[in-house]
Amino acid sequence: MSIKAGIVGAAGFAGIELVRILTEHPTFELNVVTSDSLAGTPVTDLYPALLGHTDLAFEPHGLDALAECDAVFLAVPHTAAMSQVPALLEAGISVFDLSADYRLKDADVYERWYATRHTSPGLLEKAAFGLPELFASDLVRAAGERKAGHPALVACAGCYPTATSLAAAPAVRARLVSGTVIVDAVSGVTGAGKKATERTHFCFANESVEAYGVGTHRHTPEIEQILGLPGRIVFTPHLAPLNRGILSTVYLPLDAEHAKGSSIEDIHALYEGFYADDGFVQVLPIGSMPKTGSVAGSNSCHIGLALSQAGDMLIAVSAIDNLCKGAAGQAVQCANIVFGLPEATGLSASALPV
Structure with missing residues (x-):
């Protein structure tokens, strides 16, 4: 029926x-x-x-x-x-x-x-x-x-919270993360809605990238709620001349114990296990990073992972189609x-x- x-x-x-x-x-x-x-x-x-x-x-x-x-x-x-x-x-x-x-x-x-x-x-x-x-x-x-x-x-x-939270949640829920989480996210113009503004009009958006809502964007409390990190998210969105897509780069400071003991292989295995039953999330091989073009038109999320040179910061990058x-x-x-x-x-x- x-x-x-x-x-x-x-x-x-x-x-x-x-x-x-x-x-x-x-x-x-x-x-x-x-x-x-x-x-x-x-x-x-x-x-x-x-x-x-x-x-x-x-x-x-x-x-x-x-x-x-x-x-x-x-x-x-x-x-x-x-x-x-x-x-x-x-x-x-x-x-x-x-x-x-x-x-x-x-x-x-x-x-x-x-x-x-x-x-x-x-x-x-x-x-x-x-x-x-x-x-x-x-x-x-x-x-x-x-x-x-x-x-x-x-x-x-929301679109930004989805991309950001899928990138961050496995590490956060495993209690690997300490301190303030920094999020830099880039969205295509369709994320701003159908009505053109001085920011989204073709002549202003084309060939230009800008940060907006710096320190004030309304998706901040939603990300904090999803991840259970009240007051610990600094979220900066950016507008790029794309039709579709969000690329969210999340900087997750590791607590001292895990910064010393976790390898990228360990964290990658954690992520693969976390999303093992979730068909729409693909954790990319170590060394690969997601692209918005690789998920456009789909309900997929691609996640790439890296550690900082000092080994104290996990960088998790995710790509989704903001409309899908x-x-x-x-x-x-x-x-x-x-x-x-x-x-x-x-x-x-x-x-x-x-």
């Missing part, structure tokens, strides 16, 4: 990536795509690449359009999901939210970083955290709730788990070779 799905905010970059994935999914049936500004416009008028794959047209936002859905994916801006999630859950619809509105478990932290009052803080504990490789138990719990007749709420992890593993693909991966499907269903496509 097919699972009826809808996408709110389907005209944006993450939303249309969801359309691309779900139209080819063997079990989810995409029935509704919404956009107030484009209501009545066929999806393929805006995105001709989908000709022959969908005949849907955008519909206005609203619960009525989504009433027959089993699952709704929210590809809306931060702070916009809160106005929709409670009603969707009340209607018995499971929600997969790509925004930040339910990721942070502390409403005060959310309000401080997003400068907006959280209107449904009671749902923060209900929300499963949508990063399957690190929070499998959350998604198993959500799957149990749905099976028992209660709609699930999944707060899908960093957004739409990860949401579908979570939905597969919640609806009892193999988590790779509909996500087996390889990266674009060139």
